[in-house]
Amino acid sequence: MDDEATRATVEAVRRLDAAFDRGDIDAFMAAMTDDCVWESFTPAPDGQRHEGQAAVRQAMTEFLGSSPVFDGEEMLARGDRAVVRWTCRFSGGHVRGVDVVRVRHGKVAEILSYVKA
Incomplete structure (x- = not known):
């Protein structure tokens, strides 16, 4: 992390992930912009797009x-973008994927989730 924008991106993603890990939906949403977008990886095969605070x-x-139990494996960040590699465990198994953020x-505006096919 050699620049201010990259540091801010890493901090924003970590704040969002910590809220997710706690199951704190209010903190999770506070870490996202008003016009946020989340493209989830469910339902298969292509997931679903959710736009705005209420829908997300x-x-x-x-x-x-x-x-779900997420295990973040690696984050690569540069400027206002980050890619997070993860494993998500459910009662019926697990999936591996990445989020493009x-x-x-200072807030997450977009999360595009992709799973390994």
Whole structure:
């Protein structure tokens, strides 16, 4: 992390991930912009796009209700972008994937989730 924008991106993603790990939907949404976007990896095969605070909150609340356990494996960041490699465990198994994240003004603006096929 050699520049201020990259440091801010890493901090924003870590703040979001910590809220997710705690299951704290209010803190999770506070870490996202008002016009946030989350492209989830469910339902298969292509997931679903959720736009705006209300839609992302509803989708994330439902997702957290499935008791997923995420293990972040690696984060690469540069400027306002980050890629996070992860494993998500459910009661029925697991998936591996990546999130492509964009940060704006210290908050996560976009999360595009992709799973390994």
